């Protein structure tokens with residue numbers, strides 16, 4: 001059975017670079033339409049059900065704003 005995962009983004013840590021959005025093979029992540037308190041538009045886990053726990057988003061984030069939980 002395929003791995004299932006759940007990414008969590010720390011909105012206040014996120015700088016809105018969206019490297020994680022591009023790195024996700026199953027298009028779980030997308031830019032949020034609401035800015036954080038710094039004025040950045042953080043990534044959000046819009047389609048959590050598609051997460052395969054590959055860890056790409058965690059690996060590319062320069063600000064350590066992503067945690068991936070294996071389910």
Ligand code: SF4
Nearest residue numbers: 014015017018020061
């Ligand atoms: S890679 Fe990190 S800092 Fe960049 S958008 Fe994703 S969570 Fe935010």
Ligand code: SF4
Nearest residue numbers: 024051052054055057
């Ligand atoms: S762990 Fe992989 S599949 Fe899940 S959100 Fe991150 S990049 Fe996408």
